[in-house]
Amino acid sequence: MNDMEQLRQSLLKIDDLLASCMRCGNCQAVCPVFSQTCREADVARGKIVLLQNLAYELIKDPKAVEERLTRCLLCGACEHNCSTGVKTLEIFVEGRIALTQYLKLSPIKKFIFQSLLTHPKLFKNAIRTGSLFQGLILRRQKNKQNTATAPLLKPFLGARHIPTLPKKQLSEKYGVLVGDKSKKYNVIFYPGCMSDKVYTQIGDAVLSLLFHYDVGVIMPDDFSCCGLPALASGDKNGFDALVKNNIGVFERIGLDHGVDYVVSACPSCTETLHKWWLQLSGNYSLKERDVLQKISAKAIDMHDFLYNVLKIDTSKTTPKENAAVITYHESCHLKKSLGISKEVRELLKLNENYVLKEMAEADKCCGCGGSFTLTQPELSLKIGTRKWKNIVDSGAEEVVTACPACMMQIADMLGRNQTDIKVRHSLEILAETLTAGK
Structure with a gap:
């Protein structure tokens, strides 16, 4: 066409x-x-x-x-x-x-969406190289967000605080996981780019929880980006290429027998797998659309899986007297697109070392919006600053969210304002209960 x-x-x-x-x-x-x-x-x-x-x-x-x-x-x-x-x-x-x-796309976006992201091995190698040499470009900040600034890239990034890259990507740490058909549930874990390559602690938390609750985990090492960044930029060709790469991976795994769900800890990825892949596949083959139908039906957020499928009981835990105060920022895609809200709050109760205190406008957007932070930096900063003020006013020691992109934006706002508050994914809080013998 x-x-x-x-x-x-x-x-x-x-x-x-x-x-x-x-x-x-x-x-x-x-x-x-x-x-x-x-x-x-x-x-x-x-x-x-x-x-x-x-x-x-x-x-x-x-x-x-x-x-x-x-x-x-x-x-x-x-x-x-x-x-x-x-x-x-x-x-x-x-x-x-x-x-x-x-x-038409800019040459840079075309390279990223249609060349770099569509070749998982190339992307992995690029991130690996970036991890090794990031010290030459990034200036680490002494804060709880573990962020860095990039003075040499100031014309592109401004004063933005960005996360540092881990020494090993999630897929390098765990390799290929093939599941276990003897388990009650077998799930494919789709980590997405952020949990695989940036915030690998989220992937650690997901896998710890799945193993603890006796769930068989299938995780290949060659998933591509879900394609949402390309789609948000209007690059349908790049989006299609990424979707078809992933279709090939899912076909190799097989979705008909032994796979109950496709879980993710990134609501943007979950929404894309559940909605956008199938919705924008009108020009795909019948075979490809059949695979996408199955993925759409099985795609589920990790909190949804834990609370509504595994039905973890959250009623018997109460916070300790000296529990640390946390506040929760709701991801737009998680609440507004996937309808998941109370599930996260209920699961947070399982860790008695924390007590939740609601911030004002908890479900108001943090201002990330993927590339919005780059294309509309002033607006992103204004919206993010409003979120920062609400976090500070809550009096919390930590801010929790269920979205890696929101983590990045909130960490940026806290870092810029030299605010001594830690940012974590909600599943990290839940996974802590395992190491505490809960």
């Missing part, structure tokens, strides 16, 4: 999806971008007006269209709060696909 035919199909999809918007403005009340700018063009309703005339606007001023469509975190708050069920996320994704088909 050539680019013009892809563009035509994207425009037709957008037209079909726009019909249900009543312009009621419910999206305005929950949009984190609008809360900072108060610009109608930045809220879902304003973007929908733009997309109704997308073909004309692309010809008239494509750069203006790009600016408006990228001022969106794809957090899903507007869709979650829409009384008429407008599929705003799908609309904006299709809009970005159409925009990229018209303007």
